[in-house]
Amino acid sequence: MPRIDVEWLGRDLLGRWSERRLAGRAKAADPKYQRIPNQTMEEHRERVFEQMGHLSDDGAVRVAFPESVGGASDHGGNIAGFEELFLADPSLQIKSGVQYGLFAAAIMHLGTQDHHERLLPGAVDLTVPGAFAMTEKGHGSDVASVGTTATYDVDREEFVVHTPFPGAKKEFLGNAAIHGKAAVVFAQLITQGVNHGVHAFYVPVRNDAGELLDGIESHDDGFKNGLNGIDNGGFTFTQVRIPRNNLLNRYGDVTADGTYSSPIDSPGRRFFTMLGTLVQGRVSLDGSAVVASKAALSIAIRYALQRRQFNASSDTREELLLDYRSHQRRLFTRLAKTYAMSYAHEELLHHFHGVFSGEEDTPENREDLETLAAGLKSLSTWHGLDTLQECREACGGAGYIAENRFGLWYEDLDVYTTFEGDNTVLLQLVGKRLLGDFAKQFKGASAASLAQFAAKEFAGRAAAQVGLHVMRQDLHDFGSPAKASLELRNTKFQQELFSDRVETMVADIASRLRKAPRDDQAKAAAMFNNEQNQLLEAARAWTELQQLNALNRALERMEGETLQIMTYVRDLFALTVIEEHAGWYLENGRLSGQRSKAVTSTIERLLQRLRPHAADLVDAFGYGDEILRSPIATDAEGERQRDASEYYDRLRASGEFPVTEKELRERAKREAKAAEQAEGAESAAV
C-alpha cells in the first residue's frame, strides 16, 4: 500500500513562515496561554489581560512592526504565528488582534512618522491598550456611513470628536469596556464646512488610573455568545477635543488653517485605500479558521479510529466508526476542503506579504489581495463552523463535553463569520469585482453592444452545450462508470467545470443587468437586488476555483506516493464541490445525468481509498496531544475498548460467559431438529 510521506507533507503545510508558525503553536501548548473553561466573564477577561502581558514579553506580537519599535517588518510571518494562537484561546488571539492588528496597525498604516514616533511605541509595548473604534451601533458593514464627526476648530487647532445621535455610538469594540486607554476613532472629517469622509483619529480615552476622560462615556456589551475573555463595549463622545496632529494623516491631512489635502484625489478611492490597509484582519481570520478545522478534524478522526460501535460484519467485534461510509463522508469531504483551504490560505499569505512588505505593492495587487481575502475568509470561516459542528456530532456525547474542545471553539469562531467584514457583504464585494472585471474585458465598447455581445455569446454557448457537451460525455463514457470516473478525476476537466461555472454565471448576471437604467437609481437598485443571490453564488464559485487552483499548485510540488494520495484528496475536494452544485451543472448542460451520477459514485470510491490514510492526513497537520488537549483524541478510548474486549475474551474462555437467550433458542431449535431427525432415522431403521 502506498503511504504519504507525513514528515514532508507536514513541512509543506507549515509553509514559508514555518518557524513563526511553530512558535505560535508552541504558545498554544503552553498552559499559561490556555483558556480555563468555566470561568466567569470577569475572570476570563482578567486572565486574558494578564496573558497579553506574557505575549508582549515574548515579543512575537511585534514582528510586523518596524525595527524602531522592536519589530522585524515581517508581515506574513506575524500572521502565521498569530493564527495558531486560536488553539490557546481565541479570546487571547482576538484581544491581541485588536491591540496589534487593528489599534497599533492603524497607527502604523494610517499614521505618519510623527505618529510612529509618538504613539506606536506605547501601542506596541502595551503601555497603552487600545480600541479600534470603527463600528457603530447603527453602522457595521457600511463604514462610509458612520455618524461620528470630527470637526476641525481652526481657532484652537483641534478636532472635536462627537457622537451626534445614539446610533452613532461606537460599539462592539474590544478593550472599550475596561482596558482601553486610547482608541483609533473613525469619524467624518469636517473642515471649512466640507465633509471629507471617514478618517482615523487617535483619541485618548482613559487615564493611567483607568478613569474615563472628560466627555467620554463607555458601555459594556456584557456577556457574549463567545470570546468572553474580551471586554467588548463602546464609546460615546461629547465634544471631545484632540490636537490636530492626532489625525492619522497618511491619506488625508488638515493644515493649521483648516485646509484639507490628500495624496489620493478621489474620495471613494481614498476611503477604500484606508480600509484596505486593514485587510490583514481578514487574512488572519482565514488562516485561523483553517487552523480550527484542522484541529477539529484531528480530534474527530483520531477518535473515529479508536471508537467502535455496533456489530455489523462480525458477532464479536464492533466496527470502527471510521469504517462506516457515512462517517467517512462526513469527515473526509471536510478534510479535503480543509486541505484546499489551507493551501489557498498559504498563497493568500504570500500575496499579503508581497503587498505589505512593499515588494509587490501595486494598486492591482492590492485590489486582488482584497478580493481574494474577502472570498477565502468567507468560505473558510463558514467551513470552520460547519466542520466543528460535524466533528462534534461525529463524537457524540463525548464531543459535547467541553474538555474535548469543539463547542468552545465553535462559540468563539462563530463571530469570525461576521466581524472584519460580514461574509455575505464580503462575497458581494467579490461578486461586484467579478462583474467589474467582466465589463473591463469589453472596455471601449459601448455598454449596450457589450451586453448584447455577452448575451449572445453565452446564450449560444449554453444552448449548444446542453445538447452537444452532454451527448459527447455520454458517447465518451458509453455507459461505463469507470470511464466517467476517470474523466471526472482529470485535472483539466475539473478546472474547466469550476471556471466555466464562474464565467457563465457572471456573464449571465451581466447580461441581465444590461438593461439597468443609468438615470433611475431606484429601478437600477431593484434590478441589482434581483441578482443578489446569483451574484453571491458566483462569488462562491470564483472562490472555490481559487481553492482548487491552489491545491493543484501544491500538488505540483509533490511526488510519488504522496502525490498519488494527495491527488485522491484533490479529487475528493473537486467532486464534493461539483456534487454540491450538481443542479447547476446539469441545468446548464455541463454534465450529463450519467456523469453526474458518476460524481457521487466516484466520491464513494475515493472515501474508501482515503480510509487507510486518514491518520496520516491529520498527522500531517502537526497537532499533538499537547495542543489538542482533548482526551478523546488520545489513546484513552482505544484502551477502554481493549479492556472491554479482554473482559469478554476472558469470560468466554472461562466458560462462565452467560449464554444469550437468542443463542439458547437457536440451540434448542437445533437440538429439536436433531432429535427429530434422529427419531426419523430410528423409525426409518425400524
Next chain:
Amino acid sequence: MPRIDVEWLGRDLLGRWSERRLAGRAKAADPKYQRIPNQTMEEHRERVFEQMGHLSDDGAVRVAFPESVGGASDHGGNIAGFEELFLADPSLQIKSGVQYGLFAAAIMHLGTQDHHERLLPGAVDLTVPGAFAMTEKGHGSDVASVGTTATYDVDREEFVVHTPFPGAKKEFLGNAAIHGKAAVVFAQLITQGVNHGVHAFYVPVRNDAGELLDGIESHDDGFKNGLNGIDNGGFTFTQVRIPRNNLLNRYGDVTADGTYSSPIDSPGRRFFTMLGTLVQGRVSLDGSAVVASKAALSIAIRYALQRRQFNASSDTREELLLDYRSHQRRLFTRLAKTYAMSYAHEELLHHFHGVFSGEEDTPENREDLETLAAGLKSLSTWHGLDTLQECREACGGAGYIAENRFGLWYEDLDVYTTFEGDNTVLLQLVGKRLLGDFAKQFKGASAASLAQFAAKEFAGRAAAQVGLHVMRQDLHDFGSPAKASLELRNTKFQQELFSDRVETMVADIASRLRKAPRDDQAKAAAMFNNEQNQLLEAARAWTELQQLNALNRALERMEGETLQIMTYVRDLFALTVIEEHAGWYLENGRLSGQRSKAVTSTIERLLQRLRPHAADLVDAFGYGDEILRSPIATDAEGERQRDASEYYDRLRASGEFPVTEKELRERAKREAKAAEQAEGAESAAV
C-alpha cells in the same frame, strides 16, 4: 393587498393542546424560570435545581402521569407544555425531562403496579431526584451492547448490579453528578446462566444527606458546550445489591427461584418494545427544536424590519435589511421549513397521544410513531441549529451579544442532535424501515424475483422518464418560465416529485442489495455499508415528504387570504427542498433543465410575494417581547434609526449640513462646464 388572519393562524399553530402549550409559554415569560447568563456552572446548576422545585409546585410536570400521583394521563398536552420550556432555559427543560420524561416515565412504562405505588410518587413529587442510566462510556446509540450486568442471586433474592470494565461506566446522565438519589439502570439481566438482554432496574444511589451509597461511585462530566445547568455525570457500580422487585418487570420478570419470563417471546422485539416506551423524548425534542426555530426567526425578522444598512435605491435613505433579496432568502426559506416542521410536529404529537393514551395503541401504530419521530426529530434539530446560526449572522454583531439569545440557545440545542438518539443513527433506522416496507410489498415472492422485479420496474421507469418526462415538461412549458412556474406550484406535482424521489431511491438501494449473500455476514455488511449514504438520503427524502403532507393537510383547514399567503409558504417550502435536491431530479430525468431553472426563479418571486407578510408570519408564532427577551426584537433599533434620520433632516434644514467632497467636486464640474458654455456662447455671439 391580501392579509393573513394572524389571530386565526396563531390559534391553529397552538394546536390541540393550546392551553397546556400556553401554560408552558407563560413559564418562559416568568423570570423565576429564566436563565441568568454568565453564571458559573455551579451557580447555574443550583438555580436550575431550585427551579425544579417551582416546576413541581406548579404541577404541570405531572399531567402525563396517572391520577394516583396527581396527574391527568394527558400525554400530548404534557409534551406541548414541556416544549415551550426551552425558551425559559433549555437546561431547566432537559433537567425536568430527565426527571419526569425519563426517570419517572421509565418507572411508569417499564414498571408494574408495585413500582407505581412504591417508587412513582417520590419520582413525581421530586423527593427522589433520579438519573436515567442507559448510556455508557463505551455504548451510546448501541444500547443493546451495554456492559453493565444485573445478575440474579437466587440465595438472597437480589440482583447484583455491576460495572465489569471501565467502558461500561454509566455516562452523560443528568442528575448523576450531584442531585440524583436513585437511578433507573439499564443492564444485561443474567439469571440461571442466561443473559436475557437489557432490562431496567431501580437502583438507589445516594442517601437523603446526598452521600453515595456503598458500592457506588459517581463522576462529574464537568463543563459542557451547553446545558450547564444540568449536573451530568456517571456511575460505576461495584457489586451493588438491590431487591428482586426493583427489576422494572413489565416486559420481563424473574421469579424468586430465578426463572425468567416475558410477555414478549422474541428477545429482539422485547428490547425494541422497552426502548419504544421512551419515544416521547424524541417527540418532545422535535417540538422543542421547532420552538427554537420559531423564536429565532421572530427575532431576526423583527430586527430586519427595523434595521437599515447601505444606500442603494436612494441617496438619503438606507435600505431595510429585509428588503435585500439575500436576506429574504436566508430567512424566508427557513421560515417556510419551520412552518412545515411545526405542522408535522403537531401531527406527530397527535399520533403519540393516540398510542400512549391507549386510544390507538397497536404494534403498527407504535412502529409508525417511532419511525416518524426518528425522522422528524433528526431534521428539525439540524434545522434548528442551522436556523439559529443563520439568524445570529443575519443580525451581525448584535446577534452575538448573549442578551439577544441566539448563541446560548445554539449551545444548548446542539446536543439535541445526538441525544435521545443520534440523528444519523435515527435516519438509518428510518432507512431500514423503508427498505423493510419495500420488501414487504413483495412478500411471498422470492428474494431474487422481488429484486429482479424492482430493478426492472425502476430502471425502466427511470430510463423512460429521463427522455419522455423531461420532453413533456419542455413541451408543456414551451420556453415560458411562467408556465413552468405555475406547474411547479401545483400541489400534486410537488407531491409527486417528493414521493417519487423516496420510492425510486429505496427501490434502487433494494435492487443493489439484492445480491447480498445471506451466508456471508462480512460481505453483506460491506454491501450495506456501500449504500449507507444513499439510505440516509432516502430517509431524509421520506421525512421531507411527511413534512410536505402535514403542511398540505394544514392548508386544507385554511381559507381566503390566509390560504393564499400560506400557499406561498408551502410553495417556498416545497421548492426550497426540490432546489436542494435539484441534482437528483435532473440526473433522474424528473425535471428538465429549463424547469429546474424555473425552480430557482420561482423561489425568488415567492420571496418577494412573502416580503409584505413577514411580520404577520412571525407574529402568528405568538412570541412577544416578554418571551423573546431580546432587545433587537423590540422597537429599540427602529427608534435609533428614526433619531438618526431626524438628526440628518434637521441638519439639512438648518443649512449647516457640511457638503461632501464629492458633491463639491460635482458642483465645481458643473460650474466649470457652465462657465465654458457661457464663454462659448459669448465667443459665438462675438
